[in-house]
Amino acid sequence: KLLLAYCALALFVLAFFTLACCSLSVFQMMKKGECYFINGTEKVRFVERHIYNREEYCNAKRWNSNPQLMEYKRGQVDTYCRHNYELDAPFSVERRVTPSVSISLVPSSSQPGPGRLLCSVMDFYPAEIQLRWFQGQQELSEHVVATDVVAKGDWTHQLLVLMETPAQRGVTSSCQVEHVSLEQPLRQHWEMPPGRLPCSKVLMGIRGSVLGFVFLMLGLGFYVYRFSSFFFEEIPRWCLRAPEV
Numbered sequence: 001k002l003l004l005a006y007c008a009l010a011l012f013v014l015a016f017f018t019l020a021c022c023s024l025s026v027f028q029m030m031k032k033g034e035c036y037f038i039n040g041t042e043k044v045r046f047v048e049r050h051i052y053n054r055e056e057y058c059n060a061k062r063w064n065s066n067p068q069l070m071e072y073k074r075g076q077v078d079t080y081c082r083h084n085y086e087l088d089a090p091f092s093v094e095r096r097v098t099p100s101v102s103i104s105l106v107p108s109s110s111q112p113g114p115g116r117l118l119c120s121v122m123d124f125y126p127a128e129i130q131l132r133w134f135q136g137q138q139e140l141s142e143h144v145v146a147t148d149v150v151a152k153g154d155w156t157h158q159l160l161v162l163m164e165t166p167a168q169r170g171v172t173s174s175c176q177v178e179h180v181s182l183e184q185p186l187r188q189h190w191e192m193p194p195g196r197l198p199c200s201k202v203l204m205g206i207r208g209s210v211l212g213f214v215f216l217m218l219g220l221g222f223y224v225y226r227f228s229s230f231f232f233e234e235i236p237r238w239c240l241r242a243p244e245v
């Protein structure tokens with residue numbers, strides 16, 4: 001973390017394109033000033049690069065033999081690097097955005113069970129972050145799948161971490177985040193809501209009820225059929241007297 005390679009590219013870049021004759025001949029001359037802040041402004045290295053058509057070159061012998069030029073270039077560690085650091089650091093090196101942490105239940109499509117838990121860590125800066133999953137007091141290191149830290153392009157990042165162990169009723173799951181913007185680790189807790197049956201069990205219950213109802217109806221129908229034929233068809237026939245001859 002001490003090594004902050006902070007390259008100021010754009011400021012010193014002199015790039016000019018010369019279009020000669022056809023589209024084939026494009027010449028590019030570039031000068032880059034790079035400042036490496038190894039420990040804030042305490043230890044700074046200044047590198048100047050000269051590039052012609054993607055090829056780096058320098059005339060070291062001529063420059064080194066010019067004490068005035070060398071003095072001037074050394075001075076740029078102050079006038080250019082340190083100066084720009086003071087101006088830019090509040091918006092870059094010292095930028096801190098606190099993450100927002102939320103937990104959601106992801107229904108599992110393949111395996112039966114109550115699904116998995118997803119910890120979403122959104123909108124933080126800088127990118128360095130540490131996330132841990134806990135079940136009760138126990139940290140889970142296996143069954144945890146994380147995405148890479150994604151840069152959103154607006155100077156914030158996001159991270160998604162999935163806990164594959166199914167959430168258990170009565171056990172609190174927590175997602176803990178450590179980030180330089182936080183004074184102490186941020187913990188988000190999650191518990192299986194009481195009275196809410198996991199999706200697959202509800203389905204199993206419905207299937208069972210339907211099957212039971214079908215069998216009940218079949219049995220009842222058969223019984224009613226037997227009953228009616230016994231009383232309204234069979235008995236009257238029994239009651240008939242034998243024909244008198």
Ligand SMILES: *[C@@H]1O[C@H](CO)[C@@H](O)[C@H](O)[C@H]1NC(C)=O
Pocket residue numbers: 002039040042
């Ligand atoms: C970085 O600079 C600070 C002073 O700003 C100094 O106290 C510290 O020892 C330096 N750290 C390293 C690793 O050189």
